[in-house]
Amino acid sequence: MARSNLFPDSPSTGYQGGYAVTTVIHRTYLLLAATLLFSTFTAVIGMRALFAYQHPIMIMIAAFVSxxxxxxxxxxxxxxxxxxxxxxxxxxxLSLGPVIALYLRMPAGPSIVAEALLGTAVIFGSLSLYALVSRRNFNYLGGFLMTGLVIVVLASLANMFFHMAGLQLVVAGMALLVFSGLVLxxxxxxINGGETRPVIIAVSLYLDVLNLFMALLEILGALQGGRRR
Known part of the structure; x- marks a missing residue:
C-alpha cells in the first residue's frame, strides 16, 4: 500500500472521513508516546554523559538540523x-538531561521535577481531552499564539544578556500560557483536518509537552527558592 494512502493529505467525508481522522489520532499519540519514552531514556543518559555537559550547543544545533x-x-x-x-x-x-540533573541537586529538587512532570501531564492531558471531546476548532488562535511565541523567544534571548530573575519568571509564565494554547x-x-500527517502533529505536540515541562520547572524552581543559575 502506498504511503499516500496511509497518510492522506486531507480527510474525506462521512464514515471514511471519521475513520481517517481516528486513524491519524491513534498513530499520532502512539508516535508521541514512543518519542516521550525515548526522550526519557536519552535524558537519563544525558544526566550521566560528560559529552552532554561539555557540548550543549553542538547537541542543540544537531537537534535543530534534525x-x-x-x-x-x-x-x-x-x-x-x-x-x-x-x-x-x-x-x-540528551540536552535536557543536564538541566534535570541541575534541578535534582537543588534543595527540594526531586519534588520540583516530580511536580513539573505531574503538572505537565495534567495540563496536556486535560487540554487534549477537551479538544478531542469538544471538537472545537481552535485555528483562530494561531495568530495570537505565533505572536506570543515570538515574544517569548525574543524575551528569552534578551534575558540571556540581562540575567533578570523577574523577567525569567515572566517569560516562563508566558511560555506556559502559549504552549497550553498550542496544545489546543x-x-x-x-481532529478538524488541518493536518493529517501523524509525524508532523506528533512532533508539534512533543514540543508542546517539552516546553510545558521546562516552563513549569522554571516557575516551580523560582517559587521554591531554587531558581536555576
Missing amino acids: LFAVQWTGGRDSPMAIPLVFVFTGLMG FDTSRM
Whole structure:
C-alpha cells in the first residue's frame, strides 16, 4: 500500500472521513508516546554523559538540523521521517538531561521535577481531552499564539544578556500560557483536518509537552527558592 494512502493529505467525508481522522489520532499519540519514552531514556543518559555537559550547543544545533529534516521528510511522507523523529527527540532528551540533573541537586529538587512532570501531564492531558471531546476548532488562535511565541523567544534571548530573575519568571509564565494554547491548537488541527500527517502533529505536540515541562520547572524552581543559575 502506498504511503499516500496511509497518510492522506486531507480527510474525506462521512464514515471514511471519521475513520481517517481516528486513524491519524491513534498513530499520532502512539508516535508521541514512543518519542516521550525515548526522550526519557536519552535524558537519563544525558544526566550521566560528560559529552552532554561539555557540548550543549553542538547537541542543540544537531537537534535543530534534525527538526528541519523531520519537517521536510514528514511533509513528503518519506520513510525517513520516523527515524529522524527519534533522532530529534533523542537529541532533545540528551540536552535536557543536564538541566534535570541541575534541578535534582537543588534543595527540594526531586519534588520540583516530580511536580513539573505531574503538572505537565495534567495540563496536556486535560487540554487534549477537551479538544478531542469538544471538537472545537481552535485555528483562530494561531495568530495570537505565533505572536506570543515570538515574544517569548525574543524575551528569552534578551534575558540571556540581562540575567533578570523577574523577567525569567515572566517569560516562563508566558511560555506556559502559549504552549497550553498550542496544545489546543495542534490537537484541533489534527481532529478538524488541518493536518493529517501523524509525524508532523506528533512532533508539534512533543514540543508542546517539552516546553510545558521546562516552563513549569522554571516557575516551580523560582517559587521554591531554587531558581536555576
